[in-house]
Amino acid sequence: MEIKVLGPGCAKCAEVEKIMRAAVDEAGVSATIEKVSDFQKIAGFGVFATPAVVIDGQVKCVGKVPSKAEALAWLKK
Amino acid sequence: MKPLKTVPSSPCACVTTESVPARSASPWRDIGLGLLTLAAWFLLYSQLRPFSRFLAYDLIGLTAGSHLGASLEFFFYDTPKVLMLLVLVVYGVGVIRTFFTPEKTRKILAGRSLFAGNVLAALLGIVTPFCSCSAVPLFIGFVSAGVPLGVTFSFLISAPMVNEIALILLYGLLGWKVAGLYLATGLFVAIASGWIIGRLNMEEHIEEWVRQLRANGDQVPIELLSWTDRLARGRDAVREIVGKVWIYVVAGIAVGAGIHGYVPEGALAAIMGKGAWWSVPAAVLLGVPMYANAAGIVPVIHALLEKGAALGTVLAFMMSVIALSLPEVVILRKVLMPRLIGVFVGVVAAGILLVGYLFNLII
Numbered sequence: 001m002e003i004k005v006l007g008p009g010c011a012k013c014a015e016v017e018k019i020m021r022a023a024v025d026e027a028g029v030s031a032t033i034e035k036v037s038d039f040q041k042i043a044g045f046g047v048f049a050t051p052a053v054v055i056d057g058q059v060k061c062v063g064k065v066p067s068k069a070e071a072l073a074w075l076k077k
Numbered sequence: 078m079k080p081l082k083t084v085p086s087s088p089c090a091c092v093t094t095e096s097v098p099a100r101s102a103s104p105w106r107d108i109g110l111g112l113l114t115l116a117a118w119f120l121l122y123s124q125l126r127p128f129s130r131f132l133a134y135d136l137i138g139l140t141a142g143s144h145l146g147a148s149l150e151f152f153f154y155d156t157p158k159v160l161m162l163l164v165l166v167v168y169g170v171g172v173i174r175t176f177f178t179p180e181k182t183r184k185i186l187a188g189r190s191l192f193a194g195n196v197l198a199a200l201l202g203i204v205t206p207f208c209s210c211s212a213v214p215l216f217i218g219f220v221s222a223g224v225p226l227g228v229t230f231s232f233l234i235s236a237p238m239v240n241e242i243a244l245i246l247l248y249g250l251l252g253w254k255v256a257g258l259y260l261a262t263g264l265f266v267a268i269a270s271g272w273i274i275g276r277l278n279m280e281e282h283i284e285e286w287v288r289q290l291r292a293n294g295d296q297v298p299i300e301l302l303s304w305t306d307r308l309a310r311g312r313d314a315v316r317e318i319v320g321k322v323w324i325y326v327v328a329g330i331a332v333g334a335g336i337h338g339y340v341p342e343g344a345l346a347a348i349m350g351k352g353a354w355w356s357v358p359a360a361v362l363l364g365v366p367m368y369a370n371a372a373g374i375v376p377v378i379h380a381l382l383e384k385g386a387a388l389g390t391v392l393a394f395m396m397s398v399i400a401l402s403l404p405e406v407v408i409l410r411k412v413l414m415p416r417l418i419g420v421f422v423g424v425v426a427a428g429i430l431l432v433g434y435l436f437n438l439i440i
Binding site: 007008009010012013039040042043047048049050062063 | 178179180183206207210211213214215217218219221286287290408411412
């Protein structure tokens with residue numbers, strides 16, 4: 001599974017990355033987590049509100065910090 | 078299995094397919110509870126003045142009229158008052174914002190004509206959830222979807238400047254007239270600046286790669302929210318925003334309280350009063366590179382006004398601190414060429430300057 005956290009690097013983006021890591025650990029799935037802070041790449045996903053989460057190329061959440069429960073739900077699918 | 082610990086989510090727009098199951102199913106319970114809380118809020122709010130006097134003069138035993146007494150009474154009255162107002166309004170706005178998302182705003186604004194588009198953009202800037210670190214992605218998203226450049230700027234100026242925290246603090250500390258003036262002139266600066274930038278036809282001063290982009294915003298999933306979800310968002314907003322800004326509010330009021338009690342009445346009239354014509358440009362020059370959030374700056378402004386600073390000067394300072402900042406300019410450089418950035422800063426600063434002089438003239 002390939003997880004991307006999109007955001008220029010504010011406090012919220014860092015929080016999202018932390019939540020995703022915790023969720024991956026808890027769900028016990030194998031996944032790579034990548035931080036994307038390049039605006040051009042972020043725009044390439046059609047995302048224009050950060051932070052955003054993209055899993056396997058699919059945009060899951062835009063413009064907010066997801067809860068761990070939400071993150072776990074995405075990982076189970 | 079470990080119990081799930083939920084992390085408070087942000088008040089920003091969220092668009093997820095799966096929404097977290099609501100805690101209570103009946104909206105009536107929420108509504109009843111809400112009304113009860115609201116009644117308690119008003120009761121408490123009406124008791125703040127006697128409470129602050131009791132604390133400062135009866136409990137601590139200071140003499141009425143002393144420097145320390147005046148400072149402490151001010152502090153004990155303003156702190157709970159502003160914090161209570163903040164909780165109420167942030168909650169309300171948090172719920173209202175669930176009806177707006179950047180995607181919807183972008184759809185509304187795409188292809189709008191100048192002026193009408195600028196007015197709409199400035200108004201939507203107040204209610205669309207927006208974090209300042211999102212400014213550049215938002216700019217790209219708007220421009221690539223066909224929102225005119227000037228209209229996009231109206232949104233980007235209004236969103237941080239005319240926000241609920243600034244307005245509620247101005248209302249709480251300086252009254253509804255000042256808050257209303259700030260709202261009206263903030264919108265004016267956003268609309269006029271965006272309109273001017275639009276008229277200058279500076280599209281070629283956007284970085285090449287941004288102009289090449291075509292929006293594919295349909296990727297973003299749409300979220301269905303129940304009322305219970307919306308109310309929960311309001312609570313999340315309170316937890317997050319008030320949890321973050323309360324310290325600035327308290328510190329700001331403490332500084333304000335010190336000025337209130339110790340600096341003599343009218344001490345600032347000479348340097349920040351109406352008579353000093355250069356005070357408005359000086360305030361803007363000082364404020365533009367600075368960045369502070371509204372929560373910290375309004376209490377200080379309150380105290381400055383009390384000691385004879387002119388309203389126009391002080392509002393110009395506040396607007397330039399909130400609307401423009403050095404870090405913002407640096408980050409905008411990634412999508413805009415220097416000339417457009419220069420025009421943006423220049424036009425907005427000129428608008429703020431105008432507002433400052435206007436207020437000093439009429440009030």
